[in-house]
Amino acid sequence: MKKETKYLIGFIVIMCLLTPLGLIAEGSAWGEWDIEEFNKIVGFIPKSIAEFKPIIEPFIPDYEIKSIGKVASSIISAIIGASLSIGIIWAIKMKNKKGSI
Amino acid sequence: MHIPDGFLSPVTYIPAVVVAAPLLVYSYKKTRDTLNEENFTLLSSLTAFSFIIMMFNIPIPGGTSGHAIGTAILAIIFGPWVAAFSVSIALFIQAIIFGDGGITAFGVNTLSMGFVAAFSASFAYKLLHNRVKENIALFFSGWIGIVLASLLVAIALGIQPMFGVDGKGNPIYFPFSMQVTIPALVGAHALFFGIAEGIATILVVSFVRKIGLIRNEKQNIQDNLEMAQ
Numbered sequence: 294m295k296k297e298t299k300y301l302i303g304f305i306v307i308m309c310l311l312t313p314l315g316l317i318a319e320g321s322a323w324g325e326w327d328i329e330e331f332n333k334i335v336g337f338i339p340k341s342i343a344e345f346k347p348i349i350e351p352f353i354p355d356y357e358i359k360s361i362g363k364v365a366s367s368i369i370s371a372i373i374g375a376s377l378s379i380g381i382i383w384a385i386k387m388k389n390k391k392g393s394i
Numbered sequence: 395m396h397i398p399d400g401f402l403s404p405v406t407y408i409p410a411v412v413v414a415a416p417l418l419v420y421s422y423k424k425t426r427d428t429l430n431e432e433n434f435t436l437l438s439s440l441t442a443f444s445f446i447i448m449m450f451n452i453p454i455p456g457g458t459s460g461h462a463i464g465t466a467i468l469a470i471i472f473g474p475w476v477a478a479f480s481v482s483i484a485l486f487i488q489a490i491i492f493g494d495g496g497i498t499a500f501g502v503n504t505l506s507m508g509f510v511a512a513f514s515a516s517f518a519y520k521l522l523h524n525r526v527k528e529n530i531a532l533f534f535s536g537w538i539g540i541v542l543a544s545l546l547v548a549i550a551l552g553i554q555p556m557f558g559v560d561g562k563g564n565p566i567y568f569p570f571s572m573q574v575t576i577p578a579l580v581g582a583h584a585l586f587f588g589i590a591e592g593i594a595t596i597l598v599v600s601f602v603r604k605i606g607l608i609r610n611e612k613q614n615i616q617d618n619l620e621m622a623q
Contacts, residue, residue, distance in 0.1 A: 296605075297435070297606060301436065301605075304601070305446070308446045314450060315449045315451040315461070316451075317453060318451035318452055319457075319459075320456075320457040320459045321459065322451075322459055323460070325396065325397075337564050339400075339564065340566045341401075342398075342401060342567070342568075347399065348497045349490060351490070351491060351492055352490075352492070353491060355492065355494070356492050356494070370449070371445075371446050371449055374491070375442035375446055378438065378444075378445050378487060379438040381441075382429070382434065382438040382483070385429060386426075386431075386434050
């Protein structure tokens with residue numbers, strides 16, 4: 294494996310392990326409130342937001358796997374997300390004939 | 395900045411999907427034609443980085459939070475089309491697997507954090523590169539990218555009160571107008587998350603240059619700038 298590749302993999306792995314730092318922020322992003330927060334902040338729940346049924350149930354909602362705790366969930370979510378990102382780029386590379394020497 | 399489902403009226407998200415779809419197709423082709431054995435590791439790592447950095451929620455005064463997006467890094471190294479598509483991959487995974495950002499809102503989310511951020515960062519870097527100190531050029535490219543992305547989000551959310559009220563007179567979709575969304579979102583991104591994006595852009599682009607992964611960078615930048623025009 295090339296040296297640069299090792300550096301990059303190391304960098305991504307370290308970033309994945311550090312993602313629990315993102316849990317320090319307790320508040321939601323402004324506007325990205327859930328139904329309870331809407332009730333508290335706005336005083337009512339807009340109809341479309343209250344009644345929206347998810348089109349696809351997310352596999353890991355909010356990056357949290359209930360049974361294993363927030364810290365482990367965060368790291369596992371980061372690893373899944375990073376792996377899928379790399380996998381999709383790899384699949385696209387395979388579509389490029391010039392890329393598959 | 396990931397707008398969830400139910401926040402936007404179809405009058406907003408359908409046109410956004412219609413605009414985003416051909417851009418995604420074109421940027422996919424650009425990405426496919428750019429990828430080779432040599433740059434695969436870098437592009438895939440930076441796409442993964444974009445996904446990961448969006449998990450680093452930064453708390454700000456007022457009890458809310460936000461994050462950098464990593465778009466400018468990709469835009470400076472790979473050009474705006476590849477950057478926009480790569481970030482869209484991260485956004486797509488976030489929406490489908492983690493429920494972060496709506497599926498109906500994907501068009502708006504990819505236009506803001508993908509295309510608007512990538513093109514504005516690219517143009518800013520083109521303008522500033524070799525004119526100011528490199529770190530300033532990198533910082534500002536990151537900052538302006540995320541700030542303009544947040545402006546599009548603020549507009550998309552802020553026009554929602556026009557699209558209908560229920561029996562009690564309450565808005566059906568996102569309830570705050572632009573007078574509220576623009577200061578809240580653009581303000582927070584200009585003051586906090588834009589700084590984070592600027593610093594991340596300096597650190598990661600410098601790191602990538604240092605480990606020597608950008609060969610022929612001058613040529614690379616030239617190609618990217620031409621692509622941006």
